[in-house]
Amino acid sequence: MTKKKKVVVTTSKSKQLNPTTSKVSGKASSTRTVETKSTMLFKKKNYMWSLAGMGLIALGLLLMAGGKMPDSNTWDPDLIYSFRRITLAPIVILAGLAFQIVAIFKK
Numbered sequence: 001m002t003k004k005k006k007v008v009v010t011t012s013k014s015k016q017l018n019p020t021t022s023k024v025s026g027k028a029s030s031t032r033t034v035e036t037k038s039t040m041l042f043k044k045k046n047y048m049w050s051l052a053g054m055g056l057i058a059l060g061l062l063l064m065a066g067g068k069m070p071d072s073n074t075w076d077p078d079l080i081y082s083f084r085r086i087t088l089a090p091i092v093i094l095a096g097l098a099f100q101i102v103a104i105f106k107k
Contacts, residue, residue: 042103049103056096064089 042050067080 046103046106049099049106053096053099053103056099057093058096060089060091060093060096063092 064085067085069076069079
């Protein structure tokens with residue numbers, strides 16, 4: 001039979017943690033505080049590019065919307081298949097997606 005080990009962990013709530021310090025060894029012995037900075041992945045410029053891309057995508061979707069016939073008995077292909085809906089709106093949406101790619105990869 002093997003003996004079971006008993007582990008007891010005690011903690012004190014009144015004890016406060018101190019920041020991590022490291023001692024530099026060498027001719028001049030000194031103590032300094034080690035700090036880590038949290039850096040943002042994207043900067044303000046990236047967010048501005050991203051907002052511009054989202055705006056262009058929304059504008060393209062608005063340009064593509066609509067196309068209701070004024071009279072249900074008539075068919076007018078110029079309303080649905082117009083330059084604005086077929087050509088301009090997809091180009092604006094693709095430009096917005098290009099802005100999103102630039103926003104992600106721009107440093």
